[in-house]
Amino acid sequence: MAAPYSRLLDLAKVQCRIFSLNFNPERLRLGNKILRQRLRGPALAAWYPRKTVSFRDLQETCSRSGLTTFDEYEDDREEAIQVAKLRGKGRPKKKRTAAESRSAKKKK
Amino acid sequence: MSHFRAKIQDLGGFINPRVVRDHTKRKVFAQFEPDRQALRYVIHNTSLPQRVRAQAQLQLASMHAYTRSTQVKNRCVAGGVPRSVIRAFRLGRFQFRMQALAGELPGVRKASW
Amino acid sequence: MVWFMNTTQVYIISNDMHSHMNRKERLDSINSKARLPRSVQAVYLRPLRRKAEYGLPVCDLQLRSYSVRNVEFFADFAVRAAYYLKLPVSGPVPLPRIVERWTMPRSNFVHKKSQENFERITLRRLIQIKDGNPQVVQAWLAFLRKHAFYGVGMKANVWEHEGLDVAESMDSTLPDVEKTLEPYLSQFGQREDTRSHDSISDILDNERFVAYRGPLTTVRRG
Numbered sequence: 001m002a003a004p005y006s007r008l009l010d011l012a013k014v015q016c017r018i019f020s021l022n023f024n025p026e027r028l029r030l031g032n033k034i035l036r037q038r039l040r041g042p043a044l045a046a047w048y049p050r051k052t053v054s055f056r057d058l059q060e061t062c063s064r065s066g067l068t069t070f071d072e073y074e075d076d077r078e079e080a081i082q083v084a085k086l087r088g089k090g091r092p093k094k095k096r097t098a099a100e101s102r103s104a105k106k107k108k
Numbered sequence: 109m110s111h112f113r114a115k116i117q118d119l120g121g122f123i124n125p126r127v128v129r130d131h132t133k134r135k136v137f138a139q140f141e142p143d144r145q146a147l148r149y150v151i152h153n154t155s156l157p158q159r160v161r162a163q164a165q166l167q168l169a170s171m172h173a174y175t176r177s178t179q180v181k182n183r184c185v186a187g188g189v190p191r192s193v194i195r196a197f198r199l200g201r202f203q204f205r206m207q208a209l210a211g212e213l214p215g216v217r218k219a220s221w
Numbered sequence: 222m223v224w225f226m227n228t229t230q231v232y233i234i235s236n237d238m239h240s241h242m243n244r245k246e247r248l249d250s251i252n253s254k255a256r257l258p259r260s261v262q263a264v265y266l267r268p269l270r271r272k273a274e275y276g277l278p279v280c281d282l283q284l285r286s287y288s289v290r291n292v293e294f295f296a297d298f299a300v301r302a303a304y305y306l307k308l309p310v311s312g313p314v315p316l317p318r319i320v321e322r323w324t325m326p327r328s329n330f331v332h333k334k335s336q337e338n339f340e341r342i343t344l345r346r347l348i349q350i351k352d353g354n355p356q357v358v359q360a361w362l363a364f365l366r367k368h369a370f371y372g373v374g375m376k377a378n379v380w381e382h383e384g385l386d387v388a389e390s391m392d393s394t395l396p397d398v399e400k401t402l403e404p405y406l407s408q409f410g411q412r413e414d415t416r417s418h419d420s421i422s423d424i425l426d427n428e429r430f431v432a433y434r435g436p437l438t439t440v441r442r443g
Contacts, residue, residue: 031152034145041138044180047198048131051120160422194323202329208339214372215287219322219340 112136112174127188133179140175144168268300273309273351280350280358281378282365283316285343288372295370296346299361306361308353316345355381 009025016023022032059069084090095101113132117123150156150164173179182193184200192201197213208216256262263269282299286292296313303310322340326333350358362377369375384390 029152029154031149031154034149034152037145039138039141039145040177041134041141044177045134045138047134047182048119048127048185049121051118163422196321201325204323205325205327205337205339213341215341215343216339217341219338 109172109174112172121185122188124188126190127183130181130183133174136172136174137177137180140171141177144171144175147171263301268297269304270300271304271307271309273311275352277352277382278349279353279355279380279382280362282348282350282362283376283378284313284346284348285374285376286372287341287343289344291370291372292344292346295373296348298368298370299348299365302364303348303350303361306353306357306364308357308361309351310348311351312348313346314349316347318345319343355379 012025013023015021022030024030024032055071059071062069081090112135113128114135117128117131119127119131147164147168151161151168153161181190182195182198183190184193184203185198186203186207187200189200189203193199194201194204197204197207199207204213207213209218284292284296284299286295293313300310300313320340320342322338324336324338327335327337350361353361358379362379365375
């Protein structure tokens with residue numbers, strides 16, 4: 001009843017050809033398991049949420065077609081800055097050179 | 109490393125330098141993963157000449173650290189916290205608790221049994 | 222249920238009997254002579270079912286939700302839809318609930334002794350279609366997707382059965398399949414610039430692996 005080994009090998013060969021597998025009767029380590037692995041990169045890179053459309057984008061598209069928009073928060077912010085400047089509490093001037101920043105520190 | 113970092117960030121949620129760094133590592137890993145897998149295949153394939161396999165080993169070891177998946181750390185999406193991050197929600201424990209109590213996580217509620 | 226609703230209607234109308242005598246009469250006559258359509262009446266009754274002839278499972282639909290109301294309602298809807306498409310159905314079978322629990326310290330810093338538990342319970346229902354035509358099953362699934370209910374997720378496993386002469390039928394349909402696949406397959410191929418390398422050592426010496434590479438430059442602009 002037992003089939004000869006060569007016959008079984010032939011069978012395995014045909015099987016591998018049909019199902020497009022690697023025929024490897026000596027069980028050599030051919031590194032095929034690495035080819036079978038899926039790439040994990042896309043899943044890992046999708047962890048953090050990406051930028052989506054913002055209110056500013058909407059404003060831009062609106063202004064391009066000649067429509068005016070109103071951003072209450074932005075207006076409030078600009079008004080607060082104006083008030084702070086009038087009170088002398090505005091942002092200090094940017095120091096462009098190293099000498100300027102040093103003299104500003106010394107004055108203290 | 110700074111040469112990998114994108115000039116314009118595409119992150120949408122909470123951002124701090126550590127989140128930017130981790131995001132950069134993730135993208136670099138995704139970009140170089142095929143190369144790494146190719147080298148790993150060469151290393152694992154015993155039918156190739158030993159010299160080629162050793163060469164591949166050296167090259168894999170000399171690749172930049174950012175191309176390694178072990179550099180990636182799961183951080184809280186809402187607060188950037190690296191510890192005790194729940195994978196299902198990508199949130200740190202305190203952010204998870206706040207959002208769950210606010211009812212922002214579907215199906216999550218206080219349990220008592 | 223239907224009759225209960227009708228009687229309430231009559232009761233309300235009889236309150237303002239004096240002003241709408243004609244209308245009441247008209248409605249009464251409708252109530253006595255006409256009835257709701259059978260399909261509407263059936264909504265108030267248990268869903269009807271077709272009898273399976275062979276009992277061969279064709280499609281498993283799993284519904285998941287965090288709320289009992291939603292999943293029960295949608296399972297009922299799916300069973301009714303299957304009846305009108307003449308698909309024999311078994312179910313909805315309540316599958317084991319998936320309970321996930323998390324324990325978190327209440328504070329954002331230290332104080333481990335005071336903690337809080339959270340849980341999320343996923344309810345599942347399984348609806349199995351028996352010996353239906355594959356196209357009808359697809360139509361049923363498409364209908365359910367079109368009328369998807371909020372807070373209910375769906376997952377379907379579909380099995381198709383073939384006759385013993387499957388090889389012949391596949392051979393006969395092959396030309397058509399090839400014709401439809403042609404535009405997609407023509408996009409596959411080896412890149413021209415990679416074709417020159419033939420040995421692995423050449424590839425390894427290639428600058429792609431050896432030389433320093435510039436920073437990530439292709440980033441989506443926000």
